[in-house]
Amino acid sequence: MNAEVLLMFVLGVNRAYLYAHPERELTPEEESRYDEVLAQRATGMPSQYITGHQEFWGLDFVVSPAVLIPRPETEHLVETVLELARSIPSAKIVDVGTGSGCIALALAHELRTAEVCAVDLSAEALEIARANAARLQLDGRAQFVQSNVLQALTGIRDFDFVVSNPPYVGFGEADKVQKSVRDFEPRLAVFAGEQGLDVIGPLVAQAHAALKPGGWLAVEIGYSMRDSVLSLLDPTLWQDARVVPDLQGIPRVVAARKR
């Protein structure tokens, strides 16, 4: 699979071309370029950082080592928000820890009159998210803000949705994370303090202030974080809490509505 993806990248062709032209031989330049990218891949670098692209929600996203590579599991968060947004036509959405912008821009793509605000602590990540918005022609309805969680938006209290796939791996769990993630993906995108709750904790508190009454918080969570995240949702402040499993039955999204 990787050999194919990298060959398509070097030749600038799609998979159909590869299979339709088995007789095609590489020129010496193509061969040496292919050797180069194979050597990069052999260091463990994910192929997406070599090709600079990853598909998410059927859309093509540019990625660099400044952003997490969008994961298919995160599409559950997009699905959850779309389901909840059915009765809110021009939703105002903030995506905390936007990275490549995949969640914010997939939502803007589906919800044609929604406005999205994409927040990240990393200026480099915001550059990539901005580029993706422009490539997908969604920049007219997307704003980009550098902020520690929602601090830079203090005083804004009218969001319909606060959505996030925050970093959620604890420092102590580093050995449970794939080596390629540890070695190549941004530390800021993966780790969040000793227990993995250092961003989700402040996010729950600040989301409550940023949402309008009845607005939804929807957060992707890590394996086995269900109970610790649900316990952050004070029932006097939040209602209708729900947990959405992924295709393997692992709790993947927690959503709750501001009272």
Ligand SMILES: C[S@@+](CC[C@H](N)C(=O)[O-])C[C@H]1O[C@@H](n2cnc3c(N)ncnc32)[C@H](O)[C@@H]1O
């Ligand atoms: C797990 S990645 C998610 C990226 C993207 N939303 C996705 O789903 O592929 C988490 C993102 O949160 C950002 N981040 C980490 N700590 C943050 C903080 N305190 N405030 C805002 N963003 C933060 C990281 O830079 C990273 O882009």
